[in-house]
Amino acid sequence: MSDDLEPLAPADAVDLYLDSRRDDAAAWTVTSHESRLRPFVEWCRVEDVENLNDLSGRALYQYRVWRREGNYSGADVEELAPATLESALTTLRTFLRFCAQVDAVPSDLYTKVPIPDLSRSDEVSDSKMVPERAPPIMEYVERYEYASRDHVILLLFWHTGCRTGGVRALDLGDCDLDSENPGLSFVHRPDTDTPLKNDEKSERFNRVSGEVAQVLRDYVDGPRVEQLDDHGRAPLVSTTYGRASQSTVRETVYKWTRPCFIGEGCPHDRDPEECEATAYKKATGCPSCRSPHDWRKARVTKYRNDGVPRSIVSDRLDASERVLDKHYDRASKRKRAERRWTEISQA
Template identity: 55%
Template sequence: MSELESLEPARAVRMYLEARQDELADWTLKSHKYRLRAFVEWCEESGVDDLTELDGRDLYEFRVWRREGNFGVEDGETPEEIAPVTLKSQLTTLRAFLRFAANIHAVPEDFYERVPLPKLSGTDDVSDSTLEPDRATDILEYLHRYHYASRRHVEFALLWETGARMGAIRGLDLRDLDLDGRTPVVRYKHRPDQGTPIKNGEKGERFNSVSDRVGTMLQAYIDGPRVDKTDEFGRKPLLTTSHGRVSASTIRQDVYVVTRPCWLNQGCPHNRDIETCEAVELNHVSTCPSSRSPHDVRKGVVTLYRREEVPRRVVSDRLDASDLVLDKHYDRRGERERAEQRRNHLPW
């Protein structure tokens, strides 16, 4: 075994993030950065200033410290235990970091194995009716690789990148997309007399930009799998079936389908037999505890924007919702996480 080389935790984390920058999606990388901040904070509190000093007992103490919700706690506040699924995500990222640290001779080669992952019960991994950003990233990557430019890919990508409501996405026509300009853009327009209203009427009309990657995928869908249909008003819908414009129930079902872990070949976190589980059947996909609705996807987008400290006005305008509504119905950050982000803006 190679001799270990001294390395500060904070510097090791920076090296890890730099090393994985080209292989992880942006949001995944940011999630890793957030989780590893907790590890660096624990190291600082515990007096660990060199990774070579870590042992199995330290990893156990960090696990307990993180589980009890000590990350980002303000003076005088009482820590609140985090959800098992959050702890598992935290420890999974730590294991990946320690594997990297072993490659640069900062910890023993098999040291990451000393971080056991918690086993989740059937409901532990079900968040408060929202879609966690990490799951959304996994779904988008799976769609990009195995179902590229399919209708389901288009639906989920637009839900996630624009945060729009399902009805607004259903109402898109081909003319509402500008994919040839410098920045790909979709336009959400209120057309109540033709069966595609949007929630806040004309006030909710807006242009939303999408990434170049999604813009390219949208064009591939239009040029390829899209069924060339017009609706009863002579409009050319973006999302179509052999019968015309896609129905709301079909979009909802498509989202239930792609948010099931088994559909992503990730097994079943609910200890169900996939061969006999009723949620595998198309008409019962919503019965999977992990499946999520389009509305849950929208809530996940809001939580992600707030977590990444996107300005409130940008979030409000992009998602066509007031700050009050966003705070009350959509933002699923915990109070501890909100406190930590507020602290980051203070001058000390």
């Protein structure tokens, strides 16, 4: 241990780091970094590392193996996906760089964090998106891209929880925006290229708020392209070629889930001037990039965290309760236990 270092406990160091990030990072970034560093604090406790001065490159490699094997008590998996491990270790590197600034570790220790090399498929394999990420994105788009096609696509995903096919399937005639109870009708039309996933069983009417209805009206009355599709139908989400394609809808979500695209700092320590993922067609190269399916998962998790009954979420999102629990609800085991306790207490 260097005589120039000052003792600092792991948990105290994490608190200092998170407090420093609140000055220059979005709330969801701080939340995600806190989540990624929690296993590190546990590992330090397990390994009796009470002072960060004692860390070494060998210890960091041991932590990588421990983390990769899913030993953290809060983990839901036996082994971490490569992209999840890469994000965890990248955050650890950023954290240790801060620790060097406060004289808790050697200045070059952060360079010894063993970051795994990811293939292109690995980089986008982490399909979890915390619900807290959505509001900052929606607020940014509402402010700078109000009533644009992108705004409408993100709005539909977040406020209805629909699938990509549901966004494409909506016609102007499916939108009841001027009544006291505005909403959208999702209709299965396989013969004209807009099938719904579960056929007629997917058909439903979803209420939307007055605020959402107003944005949709402003889009229809303003920037929406007046264009029919190949079957003579008037799509809600249109392009100069007609109905928006699956790729157009997906790429909109990919684009806006890059932190740098809404003015946030890169949580992966990449230089935006050099990062290829800043290009529109290469957005999926960003580890923070998420798909429409991930937004749907986040919507389910948010509904359940807010206490919305499982049966209501099932009806609104066109998915069975079993499928919601198994594939969509991304809450931790602890969070699910808290929900059950709340429901039992209110019974």
